[in-house]
Amino acid sequence: MDRPLVTLLGSSQAVLIDRDIAHIARVMRPSLHGDLGGPILPAAYWRKRLYQLLDAGNLSHAQLCAVDSLLLQLDQYQAEPQLAWDALAPASAALFPPPYPASARHTA
Template sequence: MDHMLATLSGSSQAALIDRDIAHIARVMHVSLRGDFGGPILPPAYWRRRLNALLDAGHLSHAQLCKVDGLLLQLAHFEATPQPEWERFAPAVAAPFQPACAVETLHSA
């Protein structure tokens, strides 16, 4: 995205940055919550994306405020302890074995 920002006009850059910020705002929390296997994308990924926006420059005051708010949300997520069911979830779930298959294995 950085290379593309350098070649766009001012209004196109602002629109692209707005879309990127809106996308991150929509998916970051869902991605961090993930599933029982953990986050889909880790906090470091989102921090890199947000810092890349800041490093690109050309952000309006409103865009800076939105990125700052997302960074605060990310910091809050990292500082908040995970619920018990997420902390102790297995890294890889065991394959499901139907009860009849288990009984057959034990009786053999």
């Protein structure tokens, strides 16, 4: 999904960049972890989005630090081996424990 960069002046451009950085920070990790079919959006997509922000120029120090942090997160994600489905917790590892201990069950 390519979005054209809009040239704005001063603070309005900074606000849009801040919002874009915040959006990427919120959705990048869940998108990379995806579902059983793999990532929803690949690391290359997020890297391209972040480089587009850098290419826009005139980023503040805080914005540069935020983009750099997100790029480092992408590097870390790509450096770590991704768990195969078979390596995940077995289905018997329930998220919710039984409401009462097994010893308290009544047998009829």
